Amino acid sequence: MSMLAFEDVGIEPGTAAASSRQRPPMPCLSQPMGPMGLVIPGGITGVASCRFPFELLDATSADLIELPAAWVSVGESGVAVIDRSETEVQRLVERIKRRSGLTWGQVAEAMGLDQPRAVHLWRSGGGISAANEKQLNELDALVDSIDLGSAADVRAELLQSGAAGSILDRLHSGESPLELAAVAPWRTIAREALARNLEAASEDDGILDEDFLFLLELDDEAVANFTSEAEAILDDAQSRRRDWEALIDAQFGALTPPPAPTELVEDEPGDDDPEEMQPFFRTAELGIELGVGAIAAGRGYRERR
Amino acid sequence: MSTPERYIKPAADRPLLFGDIFSADWLHDAMINQDAVALAPFDARGGGRAYAPLSPGTKRRTGFVLARGGPCRAVLLSDDCEIETWLVRKGGGGRLLFAALDAWPDDPTEAERIAASTSFRRHPLRPADRFEGGVVEFFRLFAVSGRSLMDSHGRLLSLSDAERAALEQRWAAYATRRGPMAAERNGTKLAYVLEAGDDATRWEQLLKGISTPAEPLVDAGARLATALAQAWRVEGEIAGRFADAYEDRRNGNDAVPLLQEELRVLSRLAAEAADALDI
Numbered sequence: 226m227s228m229l230a231f232e233d234v235g236i237e238p239g240t241a242a243a244s245s246r247q248r249p250p251m252p253c254l255s256q257p258m259g260p261m262g263l264v265i266p267g268g269i270t271g272v273a274s275c276r277f278p279f280e281l282l283d284a285t286s287a288d289l290i291e292l293p294a295a296w297v298s299v300g301e302s303g304v305a306v307i308d309r310s311e312t313e314v315q316r317l318v319e320r321i322k323r324r325s326g327l328t329w330g331q332v333a334e335a336m337g338l339d340q341p342r343a344v345h346l347w348r349s350g351g352g353i354s355a356a357n358e359k360q361l362n363e364l365d366a367l368v369d370s371i372d373l374g375s376a377a378d379v380r381a382e383l384l385q386s387g388a389a390g391s392i393l394d395r396l397h398s399g400e401s402p403l404e405l406a407a408v409a410p411w412r413t414i415a416r417e418a419l420a421r422n423l424e425a426a427s428e429d430d431g432i433l434d435e436d437f438l439f440l441l442e443l444d445d446e447a448v449a450n451f452t453s454e455a456e457a458i459l460d461d462a463q464s465r466r467r468d469w470e471a472l473i474d475a476q477f478g479a480l481t482p483p484p485a486p487t488e489l490v491e492d493e494p495g496d497d498d499p500e501e502m503q504p505f506f507r508t509a510e511l512g513i514e515l516g517v518g519a520i521a522a523g524r525g526y527r528e529r530r
Numbered sequence: 531m532s533t534p535e536r537y538i539k540p541a542a543d544r545p546l547l548f549g550d551i552f553s554a555d556w557l558h559d560a561m562i563n564q565d566a567v568a569l570a571p572f573d574a575r576g577g578g579r580a581y582a583p584l585s586p587g588t589k590r591r592t593g594f595v596l597a598r599g600g601p602c603r604a605v606l607l608s609d610d611c612e613i614e615t616w617l618v619r620k621g622g623g624g625r626l627l628f629a630a631l632d633a634w635p636d637d638p639t640e641a642e643r644i645a646a647s648t649s650f651r652r653h654p655l656r657p658a659d660r661f662e663g664g665v666v667e668f669f670r671l672f673a674v675s676g677r678s679l680m681d682s683h684g685r686l687l688s689l690s691d692a693e694r695a696a697l698e699q700r701w702a703a704y705a706t707r708r709g710p711m712a713a714e715r716n717g718t719k720l721a722y723v724l725e726a727g728d729d730a731t732r733w734e735q736l737l738k739g740i741s742t743p744a745e746p747l748v749d750a751g752a753r754l755a756t757a758l759a760q761a762w763r764v765e766g767e768i769a770g771r772f773a774d775a776y777e778d779r780r781n782g783n784d785a786v787p788l789l790q791e792e793l794r795v796l797s798r799l800a801a802e803a804a805d806a807l808d809i
Contacts, residue, residue, distance in 0.1 A: 435574050436575070441590055501649060506714060506748075507714060513759040514763070515762065516767045521695065
C-alpha cells in the first residue's frame with residue numbers, strides 16, 4: 226500500500242487543475258523524483274517544476290497524493306524510489322479490469338470517478354486513499370460475486386440496463402458495490418427462472434430451461450428443499466453467482482445418469498425364408514372375383530357428406 | 531411398366547384411404563427398444579428446443595419417448611372406417627397405422643422375385659407411371675397422429691381398387707393369418723398333410739420337392755381355398771354393401787338378392803370342399 230501523507234514525502238499542497246469534479250488542492254513534489262522525469266505542466270500551482278507524470282497524480286484524493294508505490298519508500302530524505310514489486314492495490318485493479326471486461330474508463334466510473342487517471346495511477350503502483358481502497362475492494366467483491374469465468378459475461382452484467390440504470394451507472398453515481406451486488410441482474414434472472422421452471426415442472430407438458438431439467442427427477446420433498454436453498458442464495462446479498470451455479474450443478478450431479486442406449490438388432494432384411502412354402506395354387510386362379518374387402522371397402526368419408 | 535391405373539394422383543379433397551402412399555420429411559418408421567425412456571423437452575441454453583432423457587421408470591408423462599427408426603416413405607394401413615373415425619369424427623385425434631415403404635430393387639432379378647413372392651411380410655407395389663415402385667414392409671409398422679394427416683399432409687398417391695384389394699389380402703394374411711392368401715397356404719398344407727400322414731419318409735420327399743401330393747389331394751386343398759376365398763368375398767365386399775347402407779341410414783334391401791346368391795355360392799363351394807375330402 227502506498228498512501229503517503231504529504232508531510233511524509235515532503236510535498237507541498239497546491240491547487241488543482243480544472244476538473245469537472247471538485248478536486249482537492251493539488252500538491253506537487255518538492256524535489257525531483259521518479260523515473261519518468263516529466264515536468265508537470267503549469268496547470269498545477271505550487272512548485273513550478275514537478276517531475277512526475279500528471280496522470281499519475283490522484284486528483285480525487287482529499288488529503289493524500291497517490292504515488293506509484295513501487296517507486297516510493299520513505300527514507301531519510303523523505304522520498305526514495307526503491308520498491309518495484311507489485312502491490313495489493315495493483316493486483317486488485319488489474320484483477321477487476323481482467324475479470325470485469327470493463328475499459329479503464331469504465332473501471333474509473335465504477336469507482337465513482339470521471340477520469341481514469343487515478344486508476345492508472347493505482348495500476349502503476351501509485352498511492353491510494355483509504356476510501357478509494359475500500360471502494361476498490363468492494364468493487365472487486367462485486368465483480369467476484371458476478372464472475373463465472375467470462376469477462377464478457379461480467380461486463381454484460383454490469384452494463385445491463387435496469388429500471389434504476391445499469392450496475393455501472395449506479396456505481397458511478399455513488400451507490401455501494403456491496404448493496405448493488407444484491408440487485409445484480411443475474412439474481413433477477415435466476416429468480417424469474419426459478420419461478421418459471423418450478424411451475425413448468427409441475428405440469429406434464431411444461432417446457433423447462435436446460436438448467437432446471439433436474440426438477441423433473443425430484444419428488445415433491447426434494448423440490449421443496451431445493452427451492453428453499455435456492456431462495457436462500459438469491460436473497461443473501463453476500464452470496465455469489467457461483468454459489469447459485471454450484472447449487473444447480475449439485476442437483477444434476479445427484480441424478481442417476483440415463484442408461485446408455487442398448488445395441489439394436491438390425492431388421493431382418495427382406496422376405497427371404499428358405500422354408501417358405503410355395504402354394505400349389507393362387508386364389509386369382511380359383512375363379513373367385515376378389516374386390517376390395519372389409520378393410521378397404523370404405524367409399525371415402527367425404528363422399529358421404 | 532405396368533398399367534398406369536395402378537396408382538392414382540388423388541385430388542386434394544379425396545379422403546385418405548387404406549393403401550395411400552405418403553412421403554414427408556417427418557415420416558419415420560419409429561419403434562421403441564428396451565432402452566426407451568421418457569424425454570423431456572427443454573429450452574437449450576444456446577437457444578432452440580432440445581430433449582433430454584429422464585430416469586427409467588419415471589412416472590412423469592412428457593408425451594415424448596426415445597425411439598429408434600429412420601426416415602421413410604410409408605403406406606397407410608388403417609382401414610377406411612378407422613381413418614374416417616379419427617380424421618372426421620374425432621377431429622384429427624388418435625393414431626393411424628402405417629408400414630414403411632422400401633425402395634423397389636434396382637436388380638431386375640430381385641425385383642421379379644419380390645413381385646412373385648408369396649411372403650406375407652412384404653407386399654410389392656410394382657413400378658408404374660407416376661410411381662417408381664416400392665415394397666410395403668409389414669414388419670416395419672408405426673403409428674402417425676391423426677392430426678398430422680389432416681388435409682392429407684404428405685400423401686403422394688392413392689392405389690387403384692385392384693391394388694388396394696391385393697394389399698388388403700396380404701395385410702390380412704400377415705396380421706391375422708386369414709383371408710385369400712392365407713387360404714392358399716392352408717389349402718396347400720392340407721394337401722401335404724393328407725398325402726404324408728405319419729409317414730416321415732413321405733414328408734421328407736414332399737418338403738424337399740422330390741415329389742408332390744396326389745392330384746385329388748391338391749384339388750381338395752384348392753377347393754378349401756376357393757371356399758375360403760368366397761367367404762372372404764362375402765364377408766368383405768358383399769357385407770360392405772350393408773355397412774354402407776347402415777352408415778347412410780338407408781334401406782339396403784336391394785343388396786339382399788346379391789347376398790343370398792353369394793351365400794349360396796359359398797354354401798356350394800364349402801360343400802364341394804367337404805366332398806373333396808372324402809378320399
